[in-house]
Amino acid sequence: MKKNLVKLLTKDKEIRLFIIDATNILERSNLKNMKTDFARQLYTNIFIDCCLLRGFLTEVDQRISVSVRFKPAGHTAHCDVDGSGNVNCTFSSQLAAFNGDFADLVGDGASLSISRASWMSGIFTGTVELKSASINSCFSYFYSKSEQTKTIFRTWIENGIARGCLIQPLPFYNINHLHFVMDSIYSAEKYMITEQWAELTIRVFPYATVVDEYIVQSECNCSKEMFFGILMSVETDELKNSIEVGKNEELECGICGKRYIFSTNDLEAIVKIKESEQDG
Structure with a gap:
């Protein structure tokens, strides 16, 4: 598969950019399950924006999860991106059949949450209200509000081509250079x-x-070992509670939906590793 996500840095080293060609990978996505032209357009925009987020992942074990809760109840979108370049985006049945205007989806009660997770650093989540006029503006608002980082998302969808660009000025940039x-x-x-x-x-x-x-793709290379690392970020006391009551832990891959069961023996092994690291 060809490399379809490119990271660039302006020659003055003040602005980084990511550009994505999501045309081919959309064919293997859930786009085919969208029931209306509006849903197809919205799905494509969200999918492109999430593909661009792959550029922020510097390690294979890192993941970004995006959850969008629109104003009408049950109208949700969820997308997972991992450090191997796998992207999966799903819409609720209500959103897949929505045929109104974007303005009808945002406002009081609508929100965008983005979580970033890795084996070693745990999970960090930010949430903002959705009040912007487009989904690209919603993503831009998230980074300016939650991450305190100006970030601009642009998408181009025409004649079967789906491409996008993320522009993010680095600290101490010259505003004229961004313009x-x-x-x-x-x-x-x-x-x-x-x-x-x-x-x-x-x-x-x-x-x-x-x-x-x-390479960004609509496939998944998940493994039990990957989720073993995520459980390493769970508080030791929580793991011990599960062990004491004989409760297995089940984790589901947000990209392919595969479920992984961790027995109490698995949890005991994780606790042992965590405590040995603390003692060291």
Whole structure:
């Protein structure tokens, strides 16, 4: 599979960018389960934005989970991204059949939550209200509010092509340089759809250098060992309580839905490792 996510850094080292071509991987996603044109458009936008988030994952064991709760009850979206580049996005049946306007989905009671997890550092979650005029603006608002980091999401969906770009200025950036980047992308928007993927960085981003390239896919390489690491982040007392009452722990992969059962023997092994690390 070709590398379809590119990380760039402007030559002044002030702004990083990620660009994604999600066209092919959408064919293996849950897009086919959307019942309306609106749901298909919304699904594609959320899927592209979540593919871009893969660029923030620097280790294989890291994961990002995105949960969107829209205003009407039962209208939800969930997406998981892992450090191997696997992305899975699902809509509730109500949202998959929604046929109104985006404004009808946001407002009081609507929220966007993004969690980041890894074996060693545990899980960190941020939540913001959804009041923006587009889903891309909602993602941008999350990072400005929860992460205190200006982040801009752009998507282009046309003629069967689905691409996106994330722009994130680094600390101490020059605002004029950010304006230059945004103006350059705006003036070259037609190429985001029409240009061959291999030539896109040269055509649209001549002021930036390619730092890395990744493969993003709608598949899963999960394993029990991966979730063993996640349980390592659970408080030792909680694990001991499960052991005392003879309770197995079950974890479900948010990407493929596979379930992993951890017996009390597994939990005892985890507690032993955690306590030996604390003693050391």
